Amino acid sequence: MPGFFSWISGLFSRNAPTPQPASETRLFNPSHSSPDGEQSQQAELVAQLEDHLFCWLLDVQPASLRKNPEKAEQHLAELERRLVENTMEELPRRPGSLPQLMRALANESTERKELSRIILSDPSLTDQLLKVANSPYFRLGDHLIESVDQAVFVLGVDGIRKVVAAALMRPMMAARNSREALFAQRSWRWGLTCAWASELVAQIHRQDSSGHFIVGLLPALAYMTIRREMDRICRADNRGHEPEPALLRIALARYQWATCQLLANVWGLPPKYHAWLMAAERPTPRKSHRALTKGLLIGTREMLRHARQRNLATEDLARIVYLEPEQLERVRGTLNRALEDGGPAKA
Template sequence: MPGLFNWLSKKKVPSEAESFANRHTASPRRQFISTPASWAMEKLEQHLFCWLLEASPRDFQRHQDQVGRILAELGQHIRQGKLDELPRQPMTLPMLLRALSDPDISRSEVTRIILDDPALTEHLLQVANSPYFRPSEQTIETVDQAVFVLGLQGIRSVISAAIMRPMLSARNSSEAQFAQRVWRWGLTCARAAELVARQHGKDTSAYFMVSLLPALAHITLFREVRRIHHRLHGDNTPLPPGAVTGALQQFDWTCTQILANDWNLPPRYFAHLLAAERPVPGQPQTPLYDGILIGTREVLRFANQRNLAEEDLEAAVSVSRGELGSIRQTILGMLKEGD
């Protein structure tokens, strides 16, 4: 199974015999159709990996013997369902997903559900006061205030980010930079997908959470690779960047699916993933696809990394030039304030 960017960069001709829910290993090779969006995704992939790992393309080609052994063992673990670093489903997630799905839920009920989990309350207030969500300079001090200021629609995305934040936080100094950049990338892509969905009257909170899953898959595979490398080569041998990029290219989409399955996400979340994986010819791209394209490009651009020319981005996404400009302006403001 191709990784996330390989998956997104190819317009796949679907095979109805394939099972979406159980596809945890490589699937048969299918015919691919080149598009402006697929070209843009391929261009962005290597630039993103260079930034996440603070490495050059040449670095990815080194120590291929180590890289091969690590990826072979990782593939075996995935086929056997033995990913040691796979995050467990948060205990409060089922209740929170029901709350996120209920269009008639009251503010007081949302507040009560959040306050029942002290850890979630703490993370939610941190996220709500981040530049990605805070609507003004005023500090949000209570959950009730967060629900009131952000509204039910806004608080749904904050809840999703607060659930994910602890799992994407660095455990030690060796993964600090990677984790911080993956979190910024994931949150930017999720906000971009949410904004695209809002432009077209679609399910913003579901697209936001689904768009965060690839970032969680990134940090999961990074940790799996480090664990395997440590067992094979010990602490004294530096981790080859090519092992991480190889894992992301080969297994990131697989890991995203595993997370969605293990967490028993609602059917509409799978529908969003499936619609991005199997685009209907002649139909617009999904907010998930556009969100990852826009978010990746803007994160790299803000970090002064190689990315895409303006006209290439406009040709690759399915939103209008005016809609794209509005989304980019919002994303840039968040990145500037949070730098």
Template sequence: MAIAWLRKMFGVSAVTEPVSNQPVYHLTERQNASEDTHGATNSETTNAKTKRYREYLLELDHAFCQSLFGTEHSYEMPTETQRENAKSYAKQLLSNELNSEKIPRKPSSLPLLLKLLKMEMVNNDTVAQFLIKDPALTSQVLKIANSPFFRLSNQSVESLDEAIRRLGIAGIKRVVSAATMMPVFQASGGNKTLNETVWRWALCSGASLEALSIIRDQDGPSNYLLGLIPELAMLIVNQELDRLEGSLPEEEKILPMQRFKVFKRVAWKICIQIRKEWGMSEEFDQALYDMGDAMRLRKYSIVYDAIILAQYSAVEASAKPPISIEKLSLLTESDEFVNQTVLLSLKSKIEG
């Protein structure tokens, strides 16, 4: 069922093999299973596997930071001052709530989107009549539906009815989620190129989270939207770091890789504050707490898995990935086949 859904959603002809029936584990559980299977004399130690996990994640994060921030300073080691500054910034962001004005204004179409996501067993006409109440959103939906990431053919979508007919109810919910969130990313201050790169990362993260949710029987109507929020938090963290550094001498400002590490320390908190400020349901909170634990403690969570797959996809679009799919699968709870399937779908969308 899950693989059939992937074929329908992504149109990936490579999806021909069954998903492996092997169980999925947390990192330590995987290690114990390996030791039980191969025997203590032939198995790697827990420390060795943890070291490999750190090495592979560091390689992926390093390559991804180059796609986010460029190659300048990418191979520099932080000074002691930069290390202390990074720790201080993370502590400040964790200790203090951001002022409301630091959180992007709630999208005007968000209440309509949240109602749409809760609608079940509805037909195309009902959805069309519901969306047409917001002309600005309808225009944005058509624009998004014709973008390379969402279009299903070379033919343009000319009307809302046609978009719903082609994409289906689930597909139009994804498009409306993206149409609601895209202006927030575009309006974020700072580097325009960075904002665009983070937006593409967000689209890949949302698609990955929805796919993984189906495969793991954790499907929910808001999963795609949930997948877009951590990347918005990244932009907020980056802006706050700019503010905290102020007029510091260039040699004391933290390096790009350190910025990304600060993001991973505080992302869960910023995400939950976005959720609260925008009046969204508390249903997201546990997934975001789990994401925070995964980022800090090297555990697995479905949201962080989606983020990692989106990182890999972003790197793959511009350069050879620094780690193989086999190594990538140590970083996520999914096996190689599932990861490869999701990445193929993302690649087809990115390349149009």
């Protein structure tokens, strides 16, 4: 894949924008189409939201994220090298059943029986799929889904595509040890909430909603990947010491989108998924319909609100997502009902 990795390398070349420091927002990148004063206020709001997110994910106070970590640039340079050269040890491998499933789900003529057969050929996927299908975010009504065939019938192709995506990614987000348990749990809940929000916004804009759901999961998986890779780097260099929260915050903010693109490429996801990721990372002025960015903003705010963490006022959220008031309230209402029912915590 030399072409793709040349592109990744170009992100960090001297002709590319210098990676932004931790004080600048990187997850939420509003387009520069508003008047300067309003643009500055929007940038401040999204930076605040990102700060609140990292404090929650890393379980620290804001002051901890403002420290200067020892050997920070050395460790970040090593992470960048691994990313550019595709030598990251913690990059999740493509699930074996993914290509066949993607083809089957993309083909409108695929019969329910064939789709069930593909899923059942992977026992671990079957188990995960039933767990996810019965979670509050996906379950329709009060009846328990007891079989793959029933899940395919009840949820439909679009619904099962989302459940399959969540079921494939869920094991990759499971904590391996007590050190990463809280981060893994919170990242998964946040990722699933953002994916759901991205899908809902895509429906409003009449875009590919299930595709946006899949892409909406990638930032959380990228966070888990970066955290594990930085843990490897720091433990090898610091005699077993974990990376400091401030270092993790910089690494996550600086390299999240490149890691998302790498995941999408390694897994062979469709080109339009790469385009959505690029649009979120480098928004174009006057493009106010970016479902992924809006989904990340709304999902993050509602997840933090539900977790009783610092977030944004509703009126401030409305200023940065460019949705009609009734549209925003519809998305928020759907998310909050799922969160109150247990939402991603049970998925």
